[in-house]
Amino acid sequence: MPYLEDPGPGRGSVPARAAFTSDAPALSLNGTWRxxxxxxxxxxxxGIEGDDFDDSAWDELPVPSLWQLHGHGRPAYTNVRYPFPVDPPHVPSDNPTGDHRLRFDLPADWPAGxxxxxxxxxxxxxxxxxxxxELGVTRGSRxxxxxxxxxLLRPHGNVLAVRVHQWxxxxxLEDQDMxxxxxxxxxxTLLARPDGGIGDYWVRADYxxxxxxxxxxxxxxxDVVLDIPELEIAGHPAGEPLALPVEPWTAETPRLYDGILSTVAERVPVRIxxxxxxxxxxxxxxxxxxxxxRGVNRHEHDPRTGRVVSPETALADVLLMKRxxxxxxxxxHYPPDPAFLELCDTHGLWVIDECDLETHGFEPLGWAGNPSSDPIWADAYLDRMRRTVERDKNRPSVILWSLGNESHTGENLARMADWVRHRDxxxxxxxxxxxxxxxxxxxxxxYATHEEVERIGRREDDNARRRDLPFVLCEYGHAMGNGPGGLLEYRELFERYPNCQGGxxxxxxxxxxxxxEHFAYGGDFGEPIHDGNFVIDGLLFPDRTPSPSLAExxxxxxxxRISAGASGIVVRNHHDFVTTAHLTFTWTLEDEGITVAQGVLDVPSVPSGQSVSVPLPVLPATGGESWLTVSAALASATAWAPAGHVVGWGQLPVSAAPAAAPLPPRGPVFRTGGRLVLGAGAFDPATGVLTSLGEHAVHGPRLDVxxxxxDNDRGTFAGRPDADQWREAGLHRMQHRVIAVDADGEELVVRTRVAPPALPSGLLADxxxxxxxxxxxLRVAVTPDGEFPGTLPxxxxxxxxxxxxxxxxxxxxGPGEAYPDSRQAARIGRFSRSVxxxxxxxxxxxxxxxxxxxRWARLTAPDGHGIQVDGDPVFDFTARRWTAAELEAARHTDDLVPGELVHLTLDVAQHGLGSASCGPGVLPRYRLVPQKTEFTLWxxxxxSR
Structure with a gap:
């Protein structure tokens, strides 16, 4: 069988061992290759392996790299389907093959052996x-x-040749949604291995x-000895157990002890x-x-280099996570670069380390031919698991081994589990x-629904084995586009049921x-089979800018967690291990969003899992609606954030907005110059639509749904997409019919019906x-007219x-966006942004x-002139330089071309977001059902002020 189609592991390599460095010579071969x-x-x-092979006409390519991102071929994205015929273990003859060659010399002091x-x-x-x-063949990409x-080494002119096949x-075994x-x-890397050195090691450090x-x-x-200077351990035989008082490692307190494993020939630094x-x-x-x-799934990704992730980028990920x-x-769905796990050890993150395995493309075929149950793949499965465990066994951050992802079931997976259970x-x-x-x-x-998680939490599972195990959502809250919604309700379930341990x-x-001018996704490179923007599903944008979902x-x-209590302020400590002694609590009082007082709140140290109530600080009187914001921040700098970094906050209402002053007399409606004029507003006499406010030309407002x-509106995971229902109901092309414009006396009353073409249902809007x-x-009264289906956007x-x-x-x-089921990160305050x-x-x-x-929003020009909208009491708003239709039609950010107007939406209600792109839809309490509604805006x- 050709080596390309051999279902077994690679050949020629030495047994798997831990990833580590030592004082033995090492030579990086990263750089520019032919x-x-x-x-x-x-x-x-x-003959590419030969000394005399002429590669002078070849291109240059950096190593590490992925050749499609350097102009050789094109990227392709699929989530589930294989982009080649499913004929295991065979692959197409049209199989892009990249030959790499490097000439290198050894350092002058490189040792023999x-x-x-x-x-x-x-x-x-x-x-x-x-x-x-020939050295051998590798499989198991990650x-x-x-x-x-x-x-084989020689002092000068070593020739390393690597032939890499795409398929x-x-x-x-590597169909991993990427x-x-x-x-x-x-x-x-070239690693010298001295006689009498340390070939491998496994630090077992229990607490x-x-x-x-x-x-x-x-x-x-x-003949290996262990030194741990901080614990005054020197020359201890490494294989003999040693018990002593220590501080434990946790993700909250990532305490590591620096040690040295040594023989007469080699010294290996270890972090225990x-x-x-x-x-x-x-x-x-x-x-x-x-x-x-409180976890995230992490693929390795960089928008310019793909799965080539620099140490700086990996550190940026860890710091963002911690913050x-x-x-x-x-x-x-594979082991990351080992340097990432070292960062998890250092800064403190629990890790599920997943094997490089996924056969998801067999699912559309009813799992027929799936390698998980085929004996010819057994050695490959075990080899991948063995290499994962042996490489990462010394990482205290790794607390679970994962066999892989979405590979159905089968004896090969069971054998992997048996091997892991015996080895570790x-x-x-x-x-x-x-x-x-x-x-x-x-x-x-x-992506279990909230209802399913609750049943599991109540231990109502029919399967006795499952009932007795801890439950984890290895994936939930699909962060694709705007969303997900419903994360708060998941957290409440995790905290209510001890066996439900997050996700x-x-x-x-x-x-x-x-x-x-934009970021590309599936289909942008001409792939005949692709899954579009399903690869755009993260809490960070590709350039690692946090999206609103990360703040949420x-x-x-x-x-x-900080909240109001019967006798003051309640502080609850939801850390798993530490007290709140490392935090400083401060408060800020804002009067209609303007800071009027601030101070430090005296909060005693709260143990993990407990709460304390403290009295409110002495607060000055305020004249408007006022809120007290209490923040818990790091008292001292850590390795992952500076002092003052906020880890939690809460808001308490202090005083409501004052009662409205008596209204002045109403102004009359009159006609002039072909317009209806009412106070500062001019209206179209035929439609009743506002055409100017003060000296500013405007159009609207008119009812809009x-x-x-x-992505979640369009998602099919929860059944029929909301977007399909909305389109079938014609909500994207509503038409307005003016029933009457009553301009007599001191009120302008415009009666309309807003409805889609070809359908009898609509909305009466007065x-x-x-x-x-x-x-x-403006008082708006909305009444459904006819049998109105489903929900409104x-x-x-x-x-x-x-x-x-x-x-x-x-x-x-604010300061960021918020929707009914994704609004916990929004605090009440005064904010400003450009449109x-x-x-x-x-x-x-x-x-x-x-x-x-x-409560109120103001849009202004550079000279300070503009308009203000006040709620009675509140509303939602957006302001954009394009219409909703233009936003709907766009496929990339550079499709959105600013127009000459700002389009303002003023809402009394929004439909929730849910997670139906891959998960549950909008929870019932957040669904916007048509009903009689009245609201008021000013x-x-x-x-200019």
Whole structure:
């Protein structure tokens, strides 16, 4: 069988071992290599391994890299389907093949003897030669392979040749919802291996929470000693257990002890974290404490380099996670670069380390031919699991091993679990696809509804095995586009039921690839089979700018919760381990969004899982609506955030807005110059539509129920998409019929019917305008007319104002966007943004930028002139330089071309967001059902102040 189609593991490599560094010489072979891409193996040049092969006409390519991102071929994205015929283990003959060559010299002091050539990642299959001798073949793209090369090395002119194939038998095991990209994408290193050195080691460092003792024992070779200077341990035989008082490692307190493993020939630095993982009473525990996983799934991605992720970028990820209260990572769906796990050790993140395995493309075929149950793949499955565990066994952050993802079930997976359980009984086993939990230790589900999570929490499962296991949502809260909604209700379930131990939002980052003026997604590279923007589903935009969903998630999972209590302020500590002693509590009093007083709140140290009530500070009197904001911030800098970084906050209402002053006399309606004039407003006499406010030309407001649909509105996961129902109801093309314009006396009453073409249902909308000095009051009464199906996207008004009104200021919820089921991060305050700054630049444009619970909003030009809208009491608003129809039609951010007007929406209600792009739809309490509704808004022109 050709090596490309061999379903077994690769060949020629040495046994898997831990990733580590030492004082033995090492030579990075990263850099500029020669490169040639051929359309298939048959067209690839022969003899590339030879010294005399002429590669002078080849291109240059950096290593690490993925060749499609350097102009060789094109990226392709699929979520489930294989982009080649499903004929395992065979792959097409048209198989892009990238040949890589490097000439290198050894340092002058390079020692003779054994040396290993290490490849940390080759996608998907590599055949390797050094100095004309074949070393072997790699499979398992995101796993390391090492080859013995000592006898082959020469001081000068070493020739390393690597032939990489885009497709191989291994591709059937690597269908992981990501871009199909190829190359040597992780580091290449030459490692000298001294005689009598440390070939491998496993630091077993347990912690007994009842005694405070840690026990360290190292599984390694003979004659290895362990030094831990901080614990005054020197020359201890590494293989002998040693018990002593220590501080434990947790994600909240990532205490590491620096040590040295040494022989006469080699010294290996080690970082030791003492901790014990267990499952007790149906709960996942570390050091005797139940965990609540506030996690994210993380693919490795960079918008310019794909899965080539620099150390700086990996650190940026970890710091962003910590600063947004994330405490756990699932390494979907493969082991990450080992440097990322070292960062998790250092800064503190719980990790589910997942094997490089997914066969999802067999699901549309009814799982026929799935490798998980085919014996010819058994060795490959075990090899991938073995390499995962051996590489990462020394990482205290890794608390669960995951067998892989979406590979159905089968004996090969069961054998993987058996091997892990024998090799490492100290960490439980995870695999979501084992729905019966026959060979795993954790019950895991994806995108379970809130109702299902509650049934599991109540232990109402029919399966006795599942009932006795801790439950984790390995994927939930699909962060695609605007959303997800409903995260708060998940958190409430996790806190209500001890066996429900949190989960991992899908996912950390949008996988957009940098294009000229936007980020590209599936289909943008001409792929015949693709899954569009389903790869754009992260809490971060591709450039690692946090999206609004990350702020929302951070607020929902904040480890310190502050709220109003019967006798003052309640502070609840939701950390798993630590007290609040590391935090400082401050308060700010704002009067209609303006700070009038602030101070430090005296809060005693609150133990984990407990709460305390403290009295309100002495507050000055305020004249308007006022709010007290209490924040918990780091008292001292940490490795991941500066002092003053806020980890939790809460708002308490202090005083309501004062009663409205008596209204002045109403102004009359009169006709002049072909217009109806009422106070500061002029109206079209035929339609009753406002055409100017003060000296400003406007159009509207008129009833509007449409919003540019979100990915979740269009999602099919929860059944029939809301967007389909809305379109069938014609809500995107409503037409207005004026029934009457009554302009007599002191009110302008406009009666209309707003309805879609071809359908009998509609909405009766009555507008009643009244003038009071320079203000106009608008009362809107909306009544469904006929059998109105389903839900509405939104309910409110749309109007257009001059494009010069480019600055927005408001008092209400902010600073970011908010929707009914995603509004926990919005606090009441006074905020300002440019109109452009109000937009959220979702990679796939959609409804965005809604500000909620707004008391008043002002749009102004640079000279300070503009308009103000006041709620009675509150409203939601958006302001954009394009219409909802233009936003709906756009497919990339650069499709949105600013127009000459600002389009303002003023809403009494919005439909929720949900997570139906891949998860539950909008919860019933957040669904906008047509019903009789009345609301009031006030309008006035403003001048510079």
């Amino acid at each position: 490169f040639r891409l051929s359309p298939g193996l048959a067209a690839a040049p022969a 054994s040396a290993l050539l290490r490849f940390d990642g080759i996608d998907s299959c590599g055949r390797i030669w050094l100095n004309g001798t 796993l390391p392979a090492e080859f013995e090369v000592g006898p 191989s038998a291994g591709s059937y 871009w199909w990209l190829s190359g040597i994408f992780r580091g290449v 007994d929470h009842t005694t405070g003792l840690g026990t360290v024992q190292v599984e390694t070779g003979p 974290g003492f901790r014990t993982v267990s499952i007790e009473d149906g709960q996942l525990k570390v050091n005797g404490r139940r965990l609540l996983l 947004h209260n994330v405490n756990a990572v699932r390494t979907s 009984p100290t960490r439980p086993i995870h695999y979501e696809g084992d729905h019966e939990c026959a060979y795993v230790d954790v019950h895991s589900r994806m 991992f939002v899908w996912e950390w980052i949008d996988h957009g690839l940098a294009a000229d 998630f951070a607020k929902i999972i904040e480890p310190v 449409w919003r540019a649909t979100t 507008y009643t305008w009244t003038a009071f000095d320079d203000r106009l009051r 939104r309910l409110g008004l749309t109007m257009a104002v001059p494009g010069a009104f480019g600055a927005a200021e408001w008092f209400g919820g 452009d700054g109000l937009q959220t630049p979702y990679v796939f444009p959609q409804e965005n930028g809604n500000r909620t619970a707004v 309008f006035r022109a403003v001048r």
